[in-house]
Each structure stands twice: as C-alpha cells, then as structure tokens.
Amino acid sequence: MLWTRPVTMLRLLALLLLSELVRTGLLVSVLPQAAPGLGWGPAALGLVVGAHYLADGLAKGPLGWLAGRLGLGRVLALGAALGLGAVLGARLAPGPAWGALAAAVWGLGYAALWPGVMSMSQALARPGYAARALALSGVAVAPAILAGVLGVGPLMAARPETAWALLAGAQGAALLLALGGLGLRLPEANAPAGSVWRGWRRVAVLLPAAFAQTLAPGLFVPLLYPLLARLGLGLGDLLGPGLLALAGFGIGLPLAGRLADRAHPRRALGPGLLLLALTFALAAPPGLEARLLLLAPLLGLGYGAFLAGWNGLVGRVLPPAHRAAAWGTVMAVEALGFALGPVLGGLTWAAAGPGGVFALGAAVFVLAEGYYLWPGRAALRGSPQADGTV
Known part of the structure; x- marks a missing residue:
C-alpha cells in the first residue's frame, strides 16, 4: 500500500470520485440536455457552467489555506453540503440566475477538495512512495469523470428522472462520507522561522x-x-x-x-x-x-x-x-x-x-x-x- 493510513486515503478518494461523478454528470451531461426544456439558451448554460469552474479555479489557493486552518474535514463537509444543495436546486428551482449563483457557491466549496486530497496523499505517503501516491491520487478520478459523461449522459437521454435521482443519491453519499471524516485535519508541519x-x-x-x-x-x-x-x-x-x-x-x-x-x-x-x-x-x-x-x-x-x-x-x-x-x-x-x-x-x-x-x-x-x-x-x-x- 502506498499510504501509512490507507483507510483514510481510500475514504478521501471515494469522496473525490463521487464528487467528480456528480459534477461532471450535472454540468457536462444533465444540464446541457435539460437546458432546452428549462428555457435556457446557450448563454445561460455557459454562465452556469462557467461560474462554477471559475469559482473553483480561483478559490483553490484560499480554500486550501482555509482547510489547513479550520480542518480539512469541516471544509470538505461544507463543500459536499453545498453540492447537494446545488443538485437539488437545479432540479427543483431551475432558474438561470439561481443556477449561476448556486454553481458559483458550490465551486467555492468544491475548491478545497483537490488540494486537500493531494496534500493528504503526500503527507500520508510511505517513505519513498510519494510520487506514485500523488500520481495515483491524480488519475484515480478518471473512471468517475468518464461515468459522468458516458454513463449519465445516455441515462439522461433515456430516463431523466433516474439520472437526476442518481446525481442526488451520489452527492448524498458524498456528504455522508465527508461527515464521517468531520474531524480530519492535515498533518501539521512546522516550517523553520523565516522560511x-x-x-x-x-x-x-x-x-x-x-x-x-x-x-x-x-x-x-x-x-x-x-x-x-x-x-x-x-x-x-x-x-x-x-x-x-x-x-x-x-x-x-x-x-x-x-x-x-x-x-x-x-x-x-x-x-x-x-x-x-x-x-x-x-x-x-x-x-x-x-x-x-x-x-x-x-x-x-x-x-x-x-x-x-x-x-x-x-x-x-x-x-x-x-x-x-x-x-x-x-x-x-x-x-x-x-x-x-x-x-x-x-x-x-x-x-x-x-x-x-x-x-x-x-x-x-x-x-x-x-x-x-x-x-x-x-x-x-x-x-x-x-x-x-x-
């Protein structure tokens, strides 16, 4: 095993997989197919998707810092809860203005997930295995992204209600996983003064x-x-x-x-x-x-x-x-x-x-x-x- 605490890392990777499945499934597969029926044009859809990814990208550094201060488990749980709210809101109150705001707020909460997982993977890697542990953490999410595109997309075309239920259920499972690690903190490392x-x-x-x-x-x-x-x-x-x-x-x-x-x-x-x-x-x-x-x-x-x-x-x-x-x-x-x-x-x-x-x-x-x-x-x-x- 690559990590000194494999159960902790496997829980984090499972949280990452579920979260990426939901994000890809919602933003890449479900909303583009649902947009015409909701009265959304390409501009409205682009605003919702772009707001999420822009907020996620810009907030990664600050949210990584916040996870180190408040505790990784708390920040990840907040992000998972915001994700569930965004999925349910998109289904129950699908206005483009609300959708863009919810997507952006979800992006802010999501921003700590990748830095947190990679930081924990590095901190828990066995001596001499850091590069392999980090590389595996980076690519482990690929099946979830593919499932969000190639699985959720056709499901949305054939059975929309099932696709929405799948996303809500997966995000609910992600929230339960995050709540189970509420006390998780990044291992502390004291830097020498002035460094x-x-x-x-x-x-x-x-x-x-x-x-x-x-x-x-x-x-x-x-x-x-x-x-x-x-x-x-x-x-x-x-x-x-x-x-x-x-x-x-x-x-x-x-x-x-x-x-x-x-x-x-x-x-x-x-x-x-x-x-x-x-x-x-x-x-x-x-x-x-x-x-x-x-x-x-x-x-x-x-x-x-x-x-x-x-x-x-x-x-x-x-x-x-x-x-x-x-x-x-x-x-x-x-x-x-x-x-x-x-x-x-x-x-x-x-x-x-x-x-x-x-x-x-x-x-x-x-x-x-x-x-x-x-x-x-x-x-x-x-x-x-x-x-x-x-």
Whole structure:
C-alpha cells in the first residue's frame, strides 16, 4: 500500500470520485440536455457552467489555506453540503440566475477538495512512495469523470428522472462520507522561522510550466468532434487506440513513478514531456488516421511519465507548513492554462487546421521541457531553501 493510513486515503478518494461523478454528470451531461426544456439558451448554460469552474479555479489557493486552518474535514463537509444543495436546486428551482449563483457557491466549496486530497496523499505517503501516491491520487478520478459523461449522459437521454435521482443519491453519499471524516485535519508541519517566503518562491518557479503543460492538452477540448469529422472517424474507431494508450499509461506510470521516487522526479518528467512533444509532432502531418495505432501507446507512455514526474516534483517543492494552499495555487494556474487552451486551439484551427494545433501543442511541451532544463532548474537550485533533493 502506498499510504501509512490507507483507510483514510481510500475514504478521501471515494469522496473525490463521487464528487467528480456528480459534477461532471450535472454540468457536462444533465444540464446541457435539460437546458432546452428549462428555457435556457446557450448563454445561460455557459454562465452556469462557467461560474462554477471559475469559482473553483480561483478559490483553490484560499480554500486550501482555509482547510489547513479550520480542518480539512469541516471544509470538505461544507463543500459536499453545498453540492447537494446545488443538485437539488437545479432540479427543483431551475432558474438561470439561481443556477449561476448556486454553481458559483458550490465551486467555492468544491475548491478545497483537490488540494486537500493531494496534500493528504503526500503527507500520508510511505517513505519513498510519494510520487506514485500523488500520481495515483491524480488519475484515480478518471473512471468517475468518464461515468459522468458516458454513463449519465445516455441515462439522461433515456430516463431523466433516474439520472437526476442518481446525481442526488451520489452527492448524498458524498456528504455522508465527508461527515464521517468531520474531524480530519492535515498533518501539521512546522516550517523553520523565516522560511515561509522562500518556500513560496519555489512554488512560483513552478507556475509558468504548470500553465504551459495544461495549455497544450487544453487546445483540443472543443476540437475532438471536428477532428474526428476531418479524419472520417467515429468514436468507435478510437476504441483500439484508446486501449493502446491506456496500456502505455499503465506501463509508464508505475515505472516512471518508481524512477521519480528512487532517483529524482525530473528523471521521469523530462522523458515524459519529450514523448508528449514527439507524439504531437508526429500527429501534425496529414494522414494522422494511419498513425493512430503507433501514436496511441506513445501518448500513454508519455502522459504516465509526465504525471509521475510532475506530481513528484511539485510534492518536493511545496512548503510543508502551507501544503494545501500551495497545491491549490499550482492547481489554479493549471486551470487557467486549461481554460486558455480551447481559445488558442480554436484560433489555431481556423488559421492552420488540425496540423497547426498539433504543432502548437508540440511546441508548448518543448518549451516546458526547456524551462525545466534551464531557468526553472537554476531557480530551484538557487533558492535559499533548495537542497540536493530538488
């Protein structure tokens, strides 16, 4: 087991899975299908969804700090209660103004969840397993997100009442889990006097790369279906490449995680970024459909190595006495990169087609790799707090 208190971590991961299932199911699957019947136009729907994600992204740092002060369990319980109120309110009183306000308030409460889970995962990781524990915590939520899109979406189309009941029940279960850990607190770590600012300087060094490396995948958020149409493919045609990518990820993540824990996270992060850049570059020329089976495992390997290296590096750099707030700050910058990606992706598609978008993504990954090799690495080593491990 990766953690010294596995039951605590499994409860937190279960809370995260339920919460992401409800959030994805409501905002991505249920509300878009229910909007026409509610009299909501695209602008109203966008306002509700955008209000939630904007509040969540901007509040991650402050709510991480608050979780450290008031207790993680209390803040998570409040967020789960707000989520249940938002789901029930969307069902029983579905006005766009109320919906946007409720979604934003829910986003504020939700903001502590990811920083809290990652902070606790790092604090409870067994010695020598931090990178693997953090990487697993980051990807464990993927099945819940997929279920929110691929499960709740079709259910809403066929049986709307059942879909609403599923979301309310899942959020109710999340609230019960959160209430069961009401006394949970992040382990305390006292920083040496005068070291707080130096620790935050090292966090700041990570932020440019955090922004860039979420910008690259964000380029394709609105372009999946246009890309498939351009290639003459359907979703079913992605099954084989998807399985190969998953296999590559399953091989790359544990191997890179072991390397990150035993040597240094950069040993995994560098190859991961280069593999991602290579995959995007090879996808840029015409005829991508003929290379999908080759590129899919490279994508999985690269992402697995990147995820293990990035989480391991962040875990080493964050100031222990302010870990949740620092995780929240890094995640907020990542969210900004992911939010800007679709805008740049759409503009690049209009100017240069899909090949231009892939080329831009490859360039962003190369720039991130260059940053880690020179200015970012030098700044970390030159920091008053840097030591031989970072």
